[in-house]
Amino acid sequence: MVANVKDKAVIVGVGNTRFSKESGVSELNLAVQAVKAACDDAGLHPSAIDGFATFTMDANDEIEVARTLGVGDITFWGRSHYGGGAATGSLHQAVMAVATGMAECVAVFRALNGRSGHRFSAGVSEGVMTADIIHWGWYMPYGLLTPASWVAMFTQRWMELTSVTKDAFFEVAHATREYAVNNPNAFFYQRPFDRAEYDAARMICDPLQLFDCCQESDGASCVIVTTPERARDLKQPGVSVRGVAQAAAADQEQMTSFYREEFAAIPEMEIAARNCYEMADLTPDDIDAAVIYDAFSPIVLWQLEAWNFCGFGESGDFVLDGALRPDGRLPTNTHGGQLSEAYIHGVNGIVEATRLVRGSSLNQPAKDVNHALVTSGVGIPTGGALLGKLD
Amino acid sequence: MNEAEQQAFEQEIYAFVGEVVYPVTPAPDDVNESMIRHWCEVLGETNPAYLDQDWAADSARGHIIAPPAMMYVWGQEGFQVTTGRAANAQSNLVETFNRHGFTGVLGTNVKQEYFREVGVGDNIAVQMVIDNISERKMTSRGPGYFFETLATFTNRDGETVGTQRFKVLKFIPQEQPAAAASDDGKLETPTRIASVRGHDNGWWWDAVDAGKVLIQRCTSCQTLRHPPRPMCHECQSMEWDSIESTLDGEVLSFTCVRHPQVPGYPKDPICAVIRLAEGTNLVSNVVGCEFEDMAIGMKVKGVVEQVDEKTALPQFYPA
Numbered sequence: 001m002v003a004n005v006k007d008k009a010v011i012v013g014v015g016n017t018r019f020s021k022e023s024g025v026s027e028l029n030l031a032v033q034a035v036k037a038a039c040d041d042a043g044l045h046p047s048a049i050d051g052f053a054t055f056t057m058d059a060n061d062e063i064e065v066a067r068t069l070g071v072g073d074i075t076f077w078g079r080s081h082y083g084g085g086a087a088t089g090s091l092h093q094a095v096m097a098v099a100t101g102m103a104e105c106v107a108v109f110r111a112l113n114g115r116s117g118h119r120f121s122a123g124v125s126e127g128v129m130t131a132d133i134i135h136w137g138w139y140m141p142y143g144l145l146t147p148a149s150w151v152a153m154f155t156q157r158w159m160e161l162t163s164v165t166k167d168a169f170f171e172v173a174h175a176t177r178e179y180a181v182n183n184p185n186a187f188f189y190q191r192p193f194d195r196a197e198y199d200a201a202r203m204i205c206d207p208l209q210l211f212d213c214c215q216e217s218d219g220a221s222c223v224i225v226t227t228p229e230r231a232r233d234l235k236q237p238g239v240s241v242r243g244v245a246q247a248a249a250a251d252q253e254q255m256t257s258f259y260r261e262e263f264a265a266i267p268e269m270e271i272a273a274r275n276c277y278e279m280a281d282l283t284p285d286d287i288d289a290a291v292i293y294d295a296f297s298p299i300v301l302w303q304l305e306a307w308n309f310c311g312f313g314e315s316g317d318f319v320l321d322g323a324l325r326p327d328g329r330l331p332t333n334t335h336g337g338q339l340s341e342a343y344i345h346g347v348n349g350i351v352e353a354t355r356l357v358r359g360s361s362l363n364q365p366a367k368d369v370n371h372a373l374v375t376s377g378v379g380i381p382t383g384g385a386l387l388g389k390l391d
Numbered sequence: 392m393n394e395a396e397q398q399a400f401e402q403e404i405y406a407f408v409g410e411v412v413y414p415v416t417p418a419p420d421d422v423n424e425s426m427i428r429h430w431c432e433v434l435g436e437t438n439p440a441y442l443d444q445d446w447a448a449d450s451a452r453g454h455i456i457a458p459p460a461m462m463y464v465w466g467q468e469g470f471q472v473t474t475g476r477a478a479n480a481q482s483n484l485v486e487t488f489n490r491h492g493f494t495g496v497l498g499t500n501v502k503q504e505y506f507r508e509v510g511v512g513d514n515i516a517v518q519m520v521i522d523n524i525s526e527r528k529m530t531s532r533g534p535g536y537f538f539e540t541l542a543t544f545t546n547r548d549g550e551t552v553g554t555q556r557f558k559v560l561k562f563i564p565q566e567q568p569a570a571a572a573s574d575d576g577k578l579e580t581p582t583r584i585a586s587v588r589g590h591d592n593g594w595w596w597d598a599v600d601a602g603k604v605l606i607q608r609c610t611s612c613q614t615l616r617h618p619p620r621p622m623c624h625e626c627q628s629m630e631w632d633s634i635e636s637t638l639d640g641e642v643l644s645f646t647c648v649r650h651p652q653v654p655g656y657p658k659d660p661i662c663a664v665i666r667l668a669e670g671t672n673l674v675s676n677v678v679g680c681e682f683e684d685m686a687i688g689m690k691v692k693g694v695v696e697q698v699d700e701k702t703a704l705p706q707f708y709p710a
């Protein structure tokens with residue numbers, strides 16, 4: 001079988017920076033110069049770009065390049081690994097993305113101070129200055145060092161804007177824990193808790209207390225993905241990816257998008273949701289159950305809003321009505337979530353969402369689960385997927 | 392404590408090494424059967440060599456002996472210690488530690504050695520000196536020093552019966568995880584984790600070192616941006632200058648980072664996103680108020696302060 005991507009992607013602009021032994025500027029500076037030059041060559045404004053492909057070894061974060069250029073929302077980024085082999089690999093990523101409609105305009109770039117900065121000949125060493133390290137430098141000196149501290153900053157403001165209280169956080173944590181109690185592989189198997197225990201747990205970063213935070217776990221999760229044709233020949237009922245999307249919204253930072261006009265928001269997840277629903281031709285009413293990334297209890301609430309199960313600020317009432325429970329509107333995190341099963345970076349969530357569609361969750365809802373949602377983390381460039389029964 | 396202060400302090404404590412805590416002091420009671428029996432009862436000791444006169448009479452010794460571990464018992468001060476002890480070199484040393492913040496105390500180990508048996512009717516005298524004081528150590532309890540007393544027990548003839556070494560850790564109780572000691576074992580006072588400085592952000596941090604908070608400005612369209620980046624996101628100009636912020640601001644959100652506690656940071660720092668009067672946002676600390684008094688929308692005023700030996704940072708106070 002030959003992949004049919006013929007004529008589905010075309011190179012429309014090229015650009016180079018000055019080549020030298022001592023650029024005297026940052027690698028980010030080089031990257032945006034090259035991308036801008038290619039845009040000019042193509043006659044495009046930078047805001048036309050909605051995807052990037054580069055090397056894993058590139059020191060520039062795509063989101064930082066995007067913010068710097070004024071690109072706006074991006075819906076695709078793909079990195080190719082393994083040094084110089086990534087040159088055509090990056091192009092391949094871009095072509096696939098365009099051919100499949102994941103992005104309309106992908107900038108393939110590579111920028112490096114390979115002589116004046118980190119030299120390959122120097123080998124792997126300490127002291128490599130990356131965009132990531134510079135990014136964290138805006139927060140580390142003040143003590144804002146952990147995911148809990150960054151999410152707390154969002155949470156405090158979101159509570160102020162919505163008047164949602166910790167009653168809703170507890171409901172998320174408690175519904176999740178009740179599922180874990182039935183799951184022998186969950187850390188909190190047969191270990192229920194109550195409001196008094198939740199309230200008595202230590203404060204981590206106000207307003208997040210211990211049981212608002214996920215665990216730290218050892219473990220691994222895997223899902224095998226194949227073609228529909230092949231899937232029909234296999235033993236288990238197929239679970240089809242109806243829709244899948246990535247998104248980074250404008251002015252995105254990694255966990256610290258504090259510079260947006262209103263930062264108590266996850267516009268990137270809204271984009272992912274919109275695109276997933278559109279791709280799958282589904283609406284929130286079609287979704288029967290969910291696995292919603294729960295590194296912290298409040299982020300489940302924000303995602304319920306982003307995925308349009310309720311409006312902005314309504315997620316508190318939504319969950320307090322019992323929506324996440326076995327007989328509720330949207331049984332959620334039925335494996336016990338990352339709060340109470342294990343923190344395997346969300347891949348355990350994909351396993352559980354698959355089981356929900358197969359009908360084999362340990363906490364399988366009584367109703368038919370035709371479609372399940374699974375999401376990625378919050379506060380970062382993120383995404384989600386809608387799974388359904390293979391026709 | 393800086394290096395010079397630490398040196399002066401160490402000079403003061405090391406002067407105690409060799410100081411006599413107790414001169415040779417005979418026990419108030421001679422070794423006697425009653426006290427041996429009481430001690431053995433309390434400890435559940437049943438060895439007939441200590442307790443059974445008939446058995447002992449038939450033994451190689453021909454008489455009972457005192458349990459060697461009792462050597463420290465004979466010289467113990469009586470009930471009057473409940474009303475206090477006279478000052479001595481050890482209490483003066485402890486007081487010196489306490490004055491410099493090493494208020495924590497932990498007996499870490501006792502080592503007794505026995506050289507000679509003791510029979511009923513003998514008298515045990517004890518002499519104690521401060522034998523040694525360690526270098527400054529970083530321990531899991533906090534930075535501190537181990538000091539060791541050496542007690543020497545002698546019989547009526549002045550022969551050494553045994554010795555006892557008692558090691559005590561005096562430390563600064565830590566409310567935060569202990570910092571790592573450097574290779575030479577000297578304590579390095581931990582400082583906050585600094586930002587690295589590159590082409591695009593170094594100038595901003597250099598300005599903070601000079602007491603100013605700057606905001607990058609596009610010289611083409613005048614748009615302000617923070618954190619600094621090499622291109623204007625509005626007009627793509629790469630020409631820029633900066634303005635100095637007045638550091639008048641308003642809290643957009645905040646948190647108190649209670650866990651984990653990190654060496655080099657104050658306990659429970661309040662972090663906030665602050666909208667500066669100029670219109671850009673800045674993440675910083677709010678100091679000078681209790682967490683309970685924090686509120687979204689509160690007005691704050693910032694100033695660049697030296698927060699530790701190595702770090703200057705903007706810090707905000709309620710306006």
Ligand SMILES: [Zn+2]
Pocket residue numbers: 609610611612613614623624625626627628
């Ligand atoms: Zn501009």
